[in-house]
Amino acid sequence: MGPLIPEILSDQWNNIIAIITGMAFGFVLESSGFSSSRKLVGVFYGYDFAVLRVFFTAAITASIGLLFMDYFGWIDMAALDGLPARVWPIVVGGLIMGMGFVTGGFCPGTCITAIGIGKLDGYVFFGGIILGVFVFSEMFPLFENFYNSSNLGDVTVPEYFNINPYWFTVGISIIAIIAFYATMLIRKRIKSVEY
Amino acid sequence: MMDIKSDKQHIYWNPYLGGFLLGLILIITFFFTGRGLGASGAAKAIVTQTVHTVAPTHTENNAYYADQFLGGKVPINNWLVFEVIGVVAGAFISGSLSGRVFFRVQHSPKITPRKRLWFALLGGALFGFGAQFAKGCTSGAALSGMTVLSLGGYIAMLSIFGGAFLFAYFFRKLWL
Amino acid sequence: MKKRYIFLAIVPIVLSIVLSFLPDKSNSIDAKRNQKSLKSAKYTGVTPNNLLLESVNDNRFIQPDELAKVIIGQDPSYLLVDLRDAVQYEKFTLPGAINIPYEKILTEENQAVFDSEAYNVVLFSNGTIVPDQVWMILRRAGIKNLKVLNGGLNQFYQLYLNPPKPLETDPKEAFENYSYRKAVGAHLGLPNPDEFIPKGGENLKSNTIATGLKPVVKPAVKAAPKVVVPKKAEGGDEGC
DSSP states (O other), rough: SHHHHTSOTTTTTTHHHHHHHHHHHHHHHHHHTTTTTHHHHHHTSSSOHHHHHHHHHHHHHHHHHHHHHHTTTTSSSGGSSOOOOHHHHHHHHHHHHHHHHHHHSOOOOHHHHHTTTTTHHHHHHHHHHHHHHHHHHHHHHHHHHTTTTTBBSSSBBBHTTTTOOOHHHHHHHHHHHHHHHHHHHHHHHSSSOOO | OOOOOGGGGGGOOOOHHHHHHHHHHHHHHHHHSSSSOEEEEEEEHHHHHHHHHHHHHHHHHSHHHHHHGGGOTTTTTTTHHHHHHHHHHHHHHHHHHTTOOSSSOOOOSSSOOHHHHHHHHHHHHHHHHHHHHSSSIIIIIHHHHTTTTBBHHHHHHHHHHHHHHHHHGGHHEEEH | OOOHHHHHHHHHHHHHHHHHSSOOOOOSSHHHHHHHOOHHHHHHSSOOOHHHHHHHOOEEEEOHHHHHHHHHHOOTTEEEEEEEHHHHHHHHHOOEEEOOGGTTTTSSHHHHHHHHHSSEEEESSSSSHHHHHHHHHHHHTTTSSSEEEHHHHHHHHHHHHSOOOOOOOOOOHHHHHHHHHHHHHHHOOOOTTTTTOHHHHHHHHHOOOSSSSSOOOTHHHHHHOOHHHHHHHHHHHHOO
């Protein structure tokens, strides 16, 4: 069956599904507390590891779910949108984003949930994103070559390192469990922060 | 009007439950549309559409803008824009149920709200800038990328969190 | 440490281990990875919009002079693919060309030729219509590094079998091109019509499929090498 939209459902459903999915996404994020910037940066200062737990759990659940569905033929994983591995641009972008994360306390997805519940710093952060995108677009000719460089293509990690994707998922699950346990121990030792 | 700040406003879900549900949402999204979630793409669409409305020739001359008009596409008619609208709505619903909806600036007691807002602006600018290099943010590149085991997704996740850990020490006064 | 967390932690690990031990089904991600089938190519290949943009510019065409340089220089990074049927391929083809009749271009074994992205592939046939169609199809499938011989073998033969003689008033490059092309023709084993016109020569001309393309006499500047020509032809002979 694979991804339904291009073949089984028509393209017009795409935007409706986007809204519904977005609502579910926003609801879950907000209920997990991700509209709070102080909760989000807790992972970097050791007083609240919710980001790590939600992030990894979501990635593992979704990966295992999709792999099972792919195995049963319900979805074609190769046809899903991956992120082309433009190594150096992604690394540079990620570092800049990391700095933005600890400065502003949000990431675009969570800042939108903050907007939903009326946090003005969320509004300002989103305004900042618009500003950053605008500056980048205007400066694009300077970055154009770098932006398109070192493109390994839409390759998956198991493909790149030539390992079995299922064993890779086992490995990631184990790493995640260890990370959850270790951060639990760390949190017990850090002075708790009221927010 | 009744007191909208309720007692349970700081009660959040168990993060593992949140993560599990988020994972299910991702599966459903991928199953229906073949793509994952995201957020920074909506900002890009908004910027492009605005610039296009104000100065159409400029968008034709700039390779970054022009790319989004290929094949007669309208930038604002972007899947992510609709998704973001949904996120606002979903967050509002969830916040209302828990009494968290009211205007405020959330800041550490050690800094002023104004300082917080300036840093939010700076953080947003950095994030928007960086997100263009990586073609995604934590939800779009890192989370959705990791779901399909994409190399780019894992690299993005490692760089974003790595970068944040690197710079966390310098900005600790904002939060602790 | 609450018991239910331990239980929950074991669940993903157990599930992913179960995945690893499931028997290989033909449509699973592992088999797909090994097979590199084209099933998902319709999503990962070039979209029609981008294909239109690509087809508008002529970068995919390689001119006969450029191809001649590749052949004589025996450039290993080029792979010549003859899209005609086996009979015509046996009769005459470009040196080093492999034969993939164009109806069979999408079979698994022939696709394996294109899957390494190490080569520049030059598609050719008698004219340009068939190679251009094959170019479209392969680009749609996401294959890269494809070139189409401009004018096909028809123009190639015309150019090297019977290079257009330059007029007295033409610039020096035209004469150099002329000598170069005669030398290429000799190198490729094409008979020189100045010396004799065998039956074979007539057959060559009559076997060509009319494509409506007039052999274009290219202005001397672009593809012609500035190097003095006879030396180059000799060098090629030694290399053979």
